[in-house]
Structures are given as C-alpha cells and as structure tokens.
Amino acid sequence: xxxxxxxxxxxxxxxxxxxEKATLLYAAKTVTTKDVTSGVLSxxxxxxxxxxxxTEIGAVMLGTTHGLNAIIERKRLARVAxxxxxxxxxxxxxxxxxxxxxxxxxxxxxxxxxxxxxxYTGEPIAELDxxxxxxxxxxxAAKGVRYFAVTSIFSPVNAEHERRAKEIVIEVVPDAVVxxxxxxxxxxxxxxxxxxxxxxxxxxxxAKAIESVSDAMNNxxxxxxxxxxxxxxxxxxxxAHAQKYPIFTVATGASNAIRGAYVLxxxxxxxxxxxxGTTTNVGVLTKGFPRESSxxxxxxxxxxxxxxxxxxxxxxxxGSIVKIVNNKVVDVGPESVGYRLTELGIAWxxxxxxxxxxxxxxxxxxxxxxxxxxxxVDKKYGKYLHEAYRLVVQxxxxxxxxxxxxxxxxxxxxxxxxxLMLPKKLAGASSVYRPEAAQYxxxxxxxxxxxxxxxxxxxxxxxxxxxxxxxxxxxxAKNRAVLAGADPSTVEIVDVEEIAMPYLPGxxxxxxxxxxxxxxx
Amino acid sequence: MLKVNKQVIEDLAVGAxxxxxxxxxxxxxxxxMAIQTIEKKGPIELLSPYEIxxxxxxxxxxxxxxxxxxxxxxxxxxEAIKAFELLERYLNKKAFATCPAEAGGVNSTIPFVVAGxxxxxxxxxxGMGRAFPELQMVSFTLHGIRATPMAMADERGNSLxxxxxxxxxxxxxxxxxxxxxxxxxxxxxxxxxxxQFKDSAIWGTVSKAIQIGETLRDAKARGxxxxxxxxxxxxxxxxFRGKITSVERAxxxxxxxxxxxxxxxxxxxxxxxxxxxQNENLVAELDGNTIACVPDLICILDSETMKPIxxxxxxYGYRVTVVAxxxxxxxxxxxxxKLVGPKYFGYDVEYRPIEKxxxxx
Numbered sequence: 118x119x120x121x122x123x124x125x126x127x128x129x130x131x132x133x134x135x136x137e138k139a140t141l142l143y144a145a146k147t148v149t150t151k152d153v154t155s156g157v158l159s160x161x162x163x164x165x166x167x168x169x170x171x172t173e174i175g176a177v178m179l180g181t182t183h184g185l186n187a188i189i190e191r192k193r194l195a196r197v198a199x200x201x202x203x204x205x206x207x208x209x210x211x212x213x214x215x216x217x218x219x220x221x222x223x224x225x226x227x228x229x230x231x232x233x234x235x236x237y238t239g240e241p242i243a244e245l246d247x248x249x250x251x252x253x254x255x256x257x258a259a260k261g262v263r264y265f266a267v268t269s270i271f272s273p274v275n276a277e278h279e280r281r282a283k284e285i286v287i288e289v290v291p292d293a294v295v296x297x298x299x300x301x302x303x304x305x306x307x308x309x310x311x312x313x314x315x316x317x318x319x320x321x322x323x324a325k326a327i328e329s330v331s332d333a334m335n336n337x338x339x340x341x342x343x344x345x346x347x348x349x350x351x352x353x354x355x356x357a358h359a360q361k362y363p364i365f366t367v368a369t370g371a372s373n374a375i376r377g378a379y380v381l382x383x384x385x386x387x388x389x390x391x392x393x394g395t396t397t398n399v400g401v402l403t404k405g406f407p408r409e410s411s412x413x414x415x416x417x418x419x420x421x422x423x424x425x426x427x428x429x430x431x432x433x434x435x436g437s438i439v440k441i442v443n444n445k446v447v448d449v450g451p452e453s454v455g456y457r458l459t460e461l462g463i464a465w466x467x468x469x470x471x472x473x474x475x476x477x478x479x480x481x482x483x484x485x486x487x488x489x490x491x492x493x494v495d496k497k498y499g500k501y502l503h504e505a506y507r508l509v510v511q512x513x514x515x516x517x518x519x520x521x522x523x524x525x526x527x528x529x530x531x532x533x534x535x536x537l538m539l540p541k542k543l544a545g546a547s548s549v550y551r552p553e554a555a556q557y558x559x560x561x562x563x564x565x566x567x568x569x570x571x572x573x574x575x576x577x578x579x580x581x582x583x584x585x586x587x588x589x590x591x592x593x594a595k596n597r598a599v600l601a602g603a604d605p606s607t608v609e610i611v612d613v614e615e616i617a618m619p620y621l622p623g624x625x626x627x628x629x630x631x632x633x634x635x636x637x638x
Numbered sequence: 639m640l641k642v643n644k645q646v647i648e649d650l651a652v653g654a655x656x657x658x659x660x661x662x663x664x665x666x667x668x669x670x671m672a673i674q675t676i677e678k679k680g681p682i683e684l685l686s687p688y689e690i691x692x693x694x695x696x697x698x699x700x701x702x703x704x705x706x707x708x709x710x711x712x713x714x715x716x717e718a719i720k721a722f723e724l725l726e727r728y729l730n731k732k733a734f735a736t737c738p739a740e741a742g743g744v745n746s747t748i749p750f751v752v753a754g755x756x757x758x759x760x761x762x763x764x765g766m767g768r769a770f771p772e773l774q775m776v777s778f779t780l781h782g783i784r785a786t787p788m789a790m791a792d793e794r795g796n797s798l799x800x801x802x803x804x805x806x807x808x809x810x811x812x813x814x815x816x817x818x819x820x821x822x823x824x825x826x827x828x829x830x831x832x833x834q835f836k837d838s839a840i841w842g843t844v845s846k847a848i849q850i851g852e853t854l855r856d857a858k859a860r861g862x863x864x865x866x867x868x869x870x871x872x873x874x875x876x877x878f879r880g881k882i883t884s885v886e887r888a889x890x891x892x893x894x895x896x897x898x899x900x901x902x903x904x905x906x907x908x909x910x911x912x913x914x915x916q917n918e919n920l921v922a923e924l925d926g927n928t929i930a931c932v933p934d935l936i937c938i939l940d941s942e943t944m945k946p947i948x949x950x951x952x953x954y955g956y957r958v959t960v961v962a963x964x965x966x967x968x969x970x971x972x973x974x975x976k977l978v979g980p981k982y983f984g985y986d987v988e989y990r991p992i993e994k995x996x997x998x999x
Contacts, residue, residue: 203711203712204714205714205716205793205794205795206711206712206713206714206793207711207712207713207714208714208715208716209670209671209674209712209713209714209715209751210667210670210671210674210712211674214670214673214674215670215673234711236711236820236821237706237707237710237711237820237821238820242711242793242794242820243794270710270711270712271710271711304706304709304710305709305710306709306710306711306712307667307670307709307712412951420666518881518955519955519956519957520955521954521955522953522954522955523884523954524883524884524954618706625706
C-alpha cells in the first residue's frame with residue numbers, strides 16, 4: 118500500500134508518494150493558491166501523473182491550512198453558542214472579553230454562564246444548573262445556532278458537568294454539534310474556552326475542505342484511499358474524526374517538518390531547522406515527535422492553550438532580502454521575495470539581493486538551473502557576501518540555541534528548500550544532518566505519520582494513587598487514538614509526562630499521555 | 639486625580655509585572671477583571687494620598703492564594719466586594735477609598751474592581767512598592783497597623799472576619815483557610831484612617847506602574863531604546879545583560895528555591911551573573927559578589943521586548959536584561975530589613991542600597 122502526503126506552505130504546496138518503508142517514490146511542487154484547495158488538487162494530480170497507480174494508494178495525509186486561514190481572515194466561520202459552566206465563580210471575566218472585535222462579531226452566537234464547575238480537588242463548586250442548560254440550548258437553536266462550545270471550571274480534573282451539558286443540549290437540539298473543552302485544551306479556563314470556541318467556528322470550513330479533497334480523490338481514481346488530516350502534534354486523524362477536532366490541524370506545517378526530519382534521518386532526539394523561502398522554523402524532536410509548547414499561543418489574536426509544537430520562527434530564509442545601508446550589511450530579512458525568487462534574485466538577473474543569491478555566489482549552495490549566473494552576484498555585491506552569509510548563519514544558530522534546554526551540543530537536522538545554503542558545522546550542534554529530499558520533509562512527515570491521541574488531565578495524588586491515575590490517562594489516550602483511526606492492536610503509549618502544579622496542596626499533578634498506532638487497514 | 643480607563647489598566651498591568659520582580663503571577667486575569675469593571679461602570683478615580691482627609695477610612699483590597707488556581711477558577715468578581723463590605727460593617731464605618739496591598743499579579747488591579755462596585759476611588763499607594771510573598775510584609779506592619787480585623791470571602795458566599803494577635807499569625811491562619819476555600823480567597827485588611835495611611839503607605843506605586851507601562855508603550859511606538867526609557871522613568875540601573883545558561887530549582891524546607899545563571903553578552907561578555915529566587919528574584923551576584931539584593935527590586939526582562947519574565951518561566955536560552963530598582967526608603971530601616979531583608983529569606987547577605995552598590999562608592 119502506498120501513501121500520499123500533502124503539505125501546504127506559504128509559497129509552495131508539495132505532494133509526495135511513499136511506500137510502506139517510507140521510501141520516497143514521487144514528489145511534486147506547485148504554487149500555493151489563494152483558495153488553497155485548488156493548489157492541493159493540482160499537486161495531487163501532478164504527483165500521480167508521475168506514474169503512480171492511483172488504486173495502490175491506501176491513504177492520503179493532508180496538512181491543511183484552511184482552518185487557520187479562516188481564523189486569520191475572519192471569513193467562513195460558524196456562529197458559536199458559548200456555554201461556560203462556572204457560576205458562582207468566573208463571572209468577573211466574560212467569555213471572549215479580549216477578543217479582537219472583528220473576530221468576536223464573526224463568531225459570537227450568544228454567551229451564557231451557568232452554575233456548576235469543580236475545584237482543583239474534583240469536588241463540585243456548585244451543582245450543574247440543568248434547567249438553565251436546557252433553556253440556553255433552546256434559545257441558541259431559536260437563533261439558528263447549532264455549534265456549542267462547552268467549558269466548565271477544572272474540567273481537566275473532572276469533566277462530569279461538561280459531559281452532562283452535552284447530553285442535555287443534544288436532547289433539546291438533536292442536530293447540535295457540541296465541543297467539550299476538556300477534549301481540546303488544558304488548565305487555564307480562558308485559553309481553553311477560546312480554543313473550544315475556535316474549534317467550533319472552523320468546523321464548516323474543514324468539513325468543506327474534506328469534502329472537496331474526497332471528491333477529487335474519487336475523480337483521480339484513488340478508489341481505496343482514506344483521507345487523514347495531520348495534527349499539530351505530528352500525528353494524523355481520520356477525516357471524519359478531524360471534523361470534530363479541526364483546531365488540531367491549525368499548526369501542522371512545522372510539526373510535519375519535524376516528523377519528516379525524523380523519518381529521513383532516523384534520529385529521535387534533535388533540533389530541527391526548517392528553512393523555507395520566508396521563514397525558518399526551529400523546533401525540537403523528542404522521542405521521534407515534535408516537542409510541545411508549554412505556554413499560551415496566540416491564534417488570530419486570541420490566547421489559546423491547545424497542543425502546539427514548540428517553535429521559534431525567524432524571518433530569515435532563502436528568499437530573505439539583504440539590507441545594505443551606507444555600504445554595510447545591516448540585516449537579512451524579515452522581508453522576503455517569497456516565490457518570486459527566480460524572477461527578482463540577482464543570480465537570475467533580477468534586482469534584489471537575497472540570502473539565496475549570497476549562498477550561490479559563495480558556492481555554499483548549488484541549484485541546477487541554467488538561468489543562474491553566479492558572477493552577476495559577485496560582481497555587484499562581492500564585498501558584502503561574507504558578512505551577509507555570516508548573519509544568516511548566526512540567526513539560525515541563535516534560534517537553535519534558544520530552543521535547546523541546556524548548553525550541551527545536540528544533533529541538528531536541516532530540512533526545507535532554503536536549508537541547502539547552511540554550512541555543515543553550526544555552533545551548538547554535535548553534528549549537522551542534511552538528508553536527501555530535505556525539501557520535501559513536510560510532505561514526507563505527513564505521508565508517514567501515525568494516528569495519534571493525547572490526554573492532558575489533572576489529578577490529585579492524594580485522592581487517586583499515581584499508578585491508577587497514569588493507567589486512567591493511558592487508557593483514555595489509547596481510546597482517543599483508536600477514535601482517530603488507529604488499529605487498536607497496534608496502539609502504544611509513546612510519551613508520559615507529569616507536571617507538578619505549583620503552590621497546591623494534595624500533590625496536584627498534570628498528566629499528559631500520548632498514544633499512537635498504525636492506520637486501520 | 640487621574641481617571642483610570644482601559645488603556646491605563648493595560649499600562650498598569652505592564653508596569654506592575656515589572657515591579658513584581660518575577661513574582662505575583664501573570665497579571666492577565668486581574669487586568670481583564672478590571673477592564674470588565676471599567677466597561678460596565680466607567681473610568682475609576684485614582685487619588686493622591688494628599689487628597690485623603692485625615693479622619694476618613696481606607697481599606698486595602700487583595701487576593702490570597704495560588705495563581706495556578708486563579709487561571710482556572712476565575713472569580714465571580716463579587717468576592718473582594720463582599721469582603722470589603724463585611725469589614726465596613728464590622729468597623730461600622732464606610733470606607734472613603736481602597737488601594738492595593740502590593741504591585742504585581744492580580745493584586746495590582748483587584749482594587750479597581752472593588753472601587754468600581756463601591757463607587758469609591760483608589761489611592762495611589764500600596765504596602766510594598768513591589769511584590770512580596772507574605773501578608774505581613776507590608777509597610778503598614780512597620781507602622782504598627784494591624785492586618786486584622788481582616789475580612790475574607792470566597793465565590794460561594796462564605797465569608798469570615800479574623801482577629802489575630804499579630805500580622806504574622808494572620809498570614810499563618812489565613813493561608814490555611816484559603817486552601818479550604820479552593821486555593822484562592824479575597825481579603826480586605828490593614829484598615830486605617832487617612833492620617834495613619836499617609837504615614838504608613840508607600841506612596842505613588844500605582845502611578846509609577848502606570849508610568850512604566852506608558853513609557854514602554856510610547857518608546858515602542860516611537861522606535862526609541864526601550865531599556866533607556868525604562869531606566870529613565872524608574873531611576874533604575876542596568877546590572878547585566880546576557881543569556882540564561884542554567885536554571886536550577888529545589889524545594890528546601892517548604893520553600894521553592896531556585897538559582898539562575900546568566901552568561902554575559904555585549905559589554906558584559908566574560909562575566910557571570912547568578913540570581914537567587916524564591917517566588918521573587920532576591921539576590922543578584924556578579925562574578926561571585928552581591929550586586930543587588932532584596933528589598934531592592936531585581937527584574938529579569940526579555941532583552942528584545944523588555945517584558946518581565948516570571949520566576950516559574952525562567953529557562954535556558956532566554957536573552958535577558960537584568961535591572962535593579964531602588965526600593966522604598968521604608969524598607970531600608972532596621973525594622974524594614976528585619977521584615978523583608980535578605981536574612982529573612984535565608985541568605986547570608988548584608989543589605990546595601992543599590993545606589994551604593996552600582997552608583998560608584
């Protein structure tokens with residue numbers, strides 16, 4: 118069985134086909150289109166046209182940007198009824214209080230705060246006001262709202278009130294779509310609530326993207342292929358499952374690159390630098406998966422806390438423009454020529470000195486393109502080249518240093534089209550790896566991904582002993598992996614993390630468990 | 639008198655986080671609470687201590703407990719008001735104004751929630767001029783003002799009044815009740831008359847925090863050097879710039895203690911700074927010699943943005959700028975140092991004012 122991986126970058130959309138051993142068979146590149154979907158379809162067509170038998174393809178793994186684009190553009194978003202279960206607590210900050218006004222007005226389908234919620238110990242603050250939930254569901258449905266985001270206080274410790282509220286909403290509004298916050302985010306009520314609302318709001322746009330790609334798959338003769346969407350944590354989920362949790366697809370490009378670096382090198386623990394045309398993303402590979410961020414991340418101007426890869430992004434990459442002031446190189450980037458490199462770059466006869474021109478002239482990078490004239494660069498900008506190159510390398514080295522957790526040198530894997538220019542030695546690196554096919558790392562990472570499920574819950578080890586807590590979280594993570602499309606007999610736990618919660622008695626601990634498995638046949 | 643609107647609260651939160659010297663937690667929740675109050679009630683008056691009549695009652699408002707619970711169990715917004723009203727009833731006197739007990743975290747903005755509800759002003763003063771971890775560590779204690787009678791309330795509606803033999807006991811007992819209330823509780827304490835308040839409070843803390851936030855915002859907009867602007871408006875000193883190379887944390891005797899090592903960059907290249915912290919940054923050593931210590935303020939800032947980094951977020955790789963700001967003169971007395979000096983926190987260090995350490999003699 119073959120697998121296809123598709124990655125949507127800011128400038129290019131890539132598609133690859135790999136076999137079961139992750140060997141790269143075919144690869145194709147197209148320009149990313151404004152509507153995103155047409156670019157995806159043309160990359161898919163292009164890669165199949167290279168000779169693959171479409172009936173041999175068993176799975177298509179898509180890393181999509183549809184959800185993120187909708188949030189950033191404030192378009193194609195669903196109206197969401199926001200149910201917070203927390204009275205008498207939590208009224209001091211209403212839901213969406215600090216959202217950007219345009220995003221709020223696009224999403225707000227009514228905000229309701231209802232009695233209920235729990236303490237950090239798992240004991241109720243107040244009883245769930247079931248009548249009010251019923252009333253609110255009717256009210257929202259009467260306004261034509263059918264997406265419900267439900268968040269209760271300390272639901273990562275005890276999700277009982279969220280689950281019960283969902284039952285009631287479905288009873289009253291049978292076609293309602295309900296997202297529960299404990300399945301989306303972690304401790305931090307406002308950030309988790311925001312993440313849950315955003316999850317609801319992008320459901321229609323993700324459903325539409327899935328539909329378009331599925332239809333195209335049929336038209337292209339991919340009779341046996343199932344569609345999967347890649348997740349922010351470097352795993353995939355079955356498309357039907359992704360329709361329920363679309364928020365997990367909004368930061369997958371960086372994760373796919375990190376997974377791709379692992380697949381291409383076999384190195385499980387390393388720093389990965391993905392240098393494209395406009396930005397370089399530096400992240401960390403731990404135990405074969407992207408390390409996750411422990412801080413709140415802003416998405417579209419809103420604070421969120423669903424799982425995201427820990428990434429340092431710098432505006433210095435292949436297409437970055439070299440800035441020269443008073444005969445001195447002052448910076449490289451963040452402005453970039455993007456996909457117009459072969460039109461604007463000096464080496465191609467253009468007018469703009471870019472990082473790629475510098476690398477070509479210094480012979481640290483080679484590109485097979487007869488249109489390239491290295492001498493042009495040297496003649497015009499010869500005296501600036503070494504300083505500009507030094508600056509590029511230093512920026513990447515600084516980002517690598519910032520993302521590390523100690524001064525110890527670590528292996529560094531370079532991927533992405535721009536990374537060809539980087540030297541074989543980097544400060545802070547024990548060794549530098551530059552795999553072949555590095556420019557397709559993202560699509561390869563998608564094509565080879567496992568199906569995954571994550572649980573992030575809080576326990577008080579005074580109320581439940583540690584082993585039972587870990588077993589509970591482990592069983593739930595495995596179950597989520599199976600729901601996401603994993604073959605139950607192959608599911609295993611790949612990571613367990615315990616984070617003590619400061620200043621709390623009762624030995625309160627956050628437990629994060631990640632389970633992965635193979636695609637169900 | 640200043641009218642405090644939404645923008646002023648944003649500035650205050652930025653400045654208070656810097657005066658929080660690494661402690662107090664994220665000011666985000668407190669900031670949003672104050673903004674919601676202002677959106678409903680309109681701007682709130684900030685009065686200079688000069689404007690308080692001598693025989694009027696002042697009651698500071700504050701929160702107790704852990705930031706870890708606060709980010710999840712957001713308050714109803716009525717707890718602090720309930721505590722405030724309870725203390726008024728107990729004292730049988732209406733308060734003329736409220737004020738913060740400390741700068742940093744939720745405590746710099748919670749008085750604005752109370753002031754909005756009670757329709758009273760906030761006084762531009764506090765009890766610390768910075769953040770400290772314990773309830774008795776306020777200038778009011780130095781002036782013989784008692785924490786009790788202190789009122790405390792939770793979101794359910796439970797409330798109580800404490801009467802203790804001294805301020806240390808208030809801290810000990812209140813801490814236990816806070817846990818029972820679910821990890822956070824809301825208090826009204828250190829009530830006193832205008833004339834006592836003027837003697838005992840640290841003046842100008844609120845406006846100083848606002849000014850810091852405003853200065854940084856303005857410097858950013860104009861594209862001028864953020865650090866210079868910050869040092870100018872705080873009479874502070876740049877004591878180090880570098881990269882964090884290690885952060886160690888240990889739990890010694892129930893105190894979360896930590897040490898961060900910073901390797902110098904730019905003009906500090908080749909030098910090493912060590913910062914000892916508990917909840918707040920407490921002692922800074924440059925190549926083995928103490929260069930700044932509590933109660934002076936030691937602030938670790940992100941070198942690029944000049945945003946403060948709280949002690950729980952310190953980690954390898956951060957590029958940081960360390961600045962030291964002089965504390966209130968009240969802390970520089972023998973009694974002040976006994977209450978909040980380096981020895982109280984367990985460091986065998988003699989306090990010398992930062993102006994003398996860095997200022998050249």
